[in-house]
Amino acid sequence: MLKNDLDTLRKHAEEGDPEAQYDLAGLYYNADGVEKDYDEAAKWLHKAAEQGHSRAQCNLGVYYHNIRTDYCEAVKWYQKAADQSNMLAQYNLGLCFDSGEGVKKDETEAVKWYRKAADQGYAEAQYNLGCCLLFGNGVEKDETEAVTWFQKAAQQGYAEAQHYLGYCLFSGTGVEKDETEAVTWFRKAAVQGNAEAQYDLGYCLAFIAIGIYH
Numbered sequence: 001m002l003k004n005d006l007d008t009l010r011k012h013a014e015e016g017d018p019e020a021q022y023d024l025a026g027l028y029y030n031a032d033g034v035e036k037d038y039d040e041a042a043k044w045l046h047k048a049a050e051q052g053h054s055r056a057q058c059n060l061g062v063y064y065h066n067i068r069t070d071y072c073e074a075v076k077w078y079q080k081a082a083d084q085s086n087m088l089a090q091y092n093l094g095l096c097f098d099s100g101e102g103v104k105k106d107e108t109e110a111v112k113w114y115r116k117a118a119d120q121g122y123a124e125a126q127y128n129l130g131c132c133l134l135f136g137n138g139v140e141k142d143e144t145e146a147v148t149w150f151q152k153a154a155q156q157g158y159a160e161a162q163h164y165l166g167y168c169l170f171s172g173t174g175v176e177k178d179e180t181e182a183v184t185w186f187r188k189a190a191v192q193g194n195a196e197a198q199y200d201l202g203y204c205l206a207f208i209a210i211g212i213y214h
Contacts, residue, residue, distance in 0.1 A: 006033050013044060021048035022056045029059075038067050049077060057081035058089040065092070071102025082113060090117035091125040098128075098138075107138025118149060126153035127161040134164070134174070143174030154185060162189035163197040170200070179204070 006027070012020035025044035028037045042063045048056035061077035064070045075096050081089030094113035097106045111132050117125035130149035133142045147168050153161030166185035169178045183204050189197030 013047070016047075016051075018048040018051040018053040018056065021045075021051075022053055022059075025056065025059070038063065042067075049080070052084070054081045054084040054086040054089070057084075058086050058092070061089060061092060065101075071096065073102075075102035082116070085116075085120070087117040087120040087122045087125070090114075090120075091122055091128075094125065094128065107132070109138075111138040118152070121152075121156075123153040123156040123158040123161065126150075126156075127158055127164070130161065130164065134168075143168070145174075147174040154188070157188075157192075159189040159192040159194040159197065162186075162192075163194050163200070166197065166200065170204075 009020055009024055009027075013024045021044045025041040025048070026032070027034050028041035028044070030036070042060065045056045045060040045063065049060045057077045058081040061074045061081065063074075064077065065074035075093065078089045078093040078096065082093045090113045094110045094117065096102050097110035097113065099105065111129065114125045114129040114132065118129045126149045130146040130153065131137070132139050133146035133149065135141070147165065150161045150165040150168065154165045162185045166182045166189065168174050169185065170182035171177070183201065186197045186201040186204065190201045
């Protein structure tokens, strides 16, 4: 970023513009035209977050979660952003309830927040919701609905969902068994480096080679 642009952005941030505060925080976080400084980034995120800027609230949660490891504070900011329908915050809040970080572990509450983010098209949340439905974690087991969410995430290129979709198709779990389609999804995940999909794809190809699987 050019110095004049940085000076202008800082001026707006100091005048209380939450969008400018959020953008300035991003520069410090990513070392874009300034020296990387997570604490300085957090200072500006705080200013924007306190004005209700949902992305700042979510990123402030990430700061406390990943950099300061203050999970309770992270949950506080995730919750504020999630209540404004920020899908990343909803997903992160679901993760906190799933793991019990910063809040009492509650798989049912985790599913609630995964679903909110999944409904907005967030692939990671769609995958996690699918897993909860597949295994009955925090929600009644529903293999058919699980496959639906795996499909949504897989179509967005999310490798873990592609692998699980392949598994469901190969085993006939929640969907009509289709080994050929399963191989297609195993391959998509495998080329992205998913080790389990690479193994399953190799397994399928090996059995094709010896004529047992067709």
